[in-house]
Amino acid sequence: MRSRPRKSARMKIDTDRINNLLSKLQQLVPELHSRRSCTNEALTSKVLQDTCDYIRYLQREVHDLSDQLLQLLDTADIDANQAAIIRHLIA
Structure with a gap:
């Protein structure tokens, strides 16, 4: 019966890790910097969606x-x- 505590301990670590990464x-x-830490699934989803949007924005900028x-x-x-080297670096 030791598997149950280990499982819940593992789930707790994973949840803590996820919350840390979301923070x-x-x-x-930038759009998320002013928001408070995520405490529920809706906020977690919003953080992840906004992060994906920001990454897409940065990719367009690059x-x-x-x-x-x-x-x-x-x-x-x-x-x-020199031009060939620069072209190769940004390709």
């Missing part, structure tokens, strides 16, 4: 900035080898 996400994502850099490389007067 860290709230600190990292893509847009990479495009702008490539356009600048096309018009800049730099060595072809």
